[in-house]
Amino acid sequence: xxxxxxxxxxxxxxxxxxxxxxxxxxxxxxxxxxxxxxxxxxxxxxxxxxxxxxxxxxxxxxxxxxxxxxxxxxxxxxxxxxxxxxxxxxxxxxxxxxxxxxxxxxxxxxxxxxxxxxxxxxxxxxxxxxxxxxxxxxxxxxxxxxxxxxxxxxxxxxxxxxxxxxxx
Numbered sequence: 001x002x003x004x005x006x007x008x009x010x011x012x013x014x015x016x017x018x019x020x021x022x023x024x025x026x027x028x029x030x031x032x033x034x035x036x037x038x039x040x041x042x043x044x045x046x047x048x049x050x051x052x053x054x055x056x057x058x059x060x061x062x063x064x065x066x067x068x069x070x071x072x073x074x075x076x077x078x079x080x081x082x083x084x085x086x087x088x089x090x091x092x093x094x095x096x097x098x099x100x101x102x103x104x105x106x107x108x109x110x111x112x113x114x115x116x117x118x119x120x121x122x123x124x125x126x127x128x129x130x131x132x133x134x135x136x137x138x139x140x141x142x143x144x145x146x147x148x149x150x151x152x153x154x155x156x157x158x159x160x161x162x163x164x165x166x167x168x
Contacts, residue, residue: 003135010153011134054091056113059098063162067103070113071122077112084111095121103159106132109139119145131157131165 005011009019051059055077056070073091078084101122107113114136122128123145130140130148137150149157151167158164 005134006152008152051092053093054089055087056107057091059093061099063160065102065160065163066099067105067159068098068101068122068128069105070107071104071118072112072115073118073121074115077115079111081117095125098126101126101128103165104128104130105165106130106136108133109136116143116145123147129159131159131167133167 002014004013005016007013010016047061047063049059049061051061053059053071055072057072058069060067060069073095074081074087075090076082076084076086095118104119104122106119109132119130119140120143123130127147130145132140132148132150134150134152137148140148151157153167156164156166
């Protein structure tokens with residue numbers, strides 16, 4: 001059964017596409033104009049740190065909140081523990097070495113970004129709020145991962161009064 005999604009300017013109910021008028025290619029001569037503005041880290045209220053753990057996984061520490069992106073701790077990226085390509089390097093930290101995790105961001109549901117055993121472990125140990133794009137919430141919840149919020153393109157969710165996540 002195909003999943004169904006809300007119909008919008010970028011979804012026909014079963015698949016996503018770029019809305020009319022969206023520029024597909026970027027001109028690299030204009031890179032400085034559309035490149036993200038650099039943030040002055042360590043300034044303002046609170047401590048900011050970003051730790052690369054491996055592959056698609058970062059630990060972001062912002063204003064006392066620990067955020068994990070696309071947590072992949074398995075030795076293989078595939079549907080089963082014995083299938084899929086092996087990691088090039090082990091993660092920089094083991095799961096048990098992580099600090100308390102408050103939020104997990106899952107960018108999409110490919111095996112190299114969504115490691116179900118890791119998400120289950122995090123759900124049992126830390127009970128983080130998991131943020132994910134449309135189409136993943138029911139799948140995750142039926143597999144034992146709770147506290148899931150899914151959102152559509154450009155929707156925002158307040159993580160704390162100081163941190164807002166935006167699905168882009």
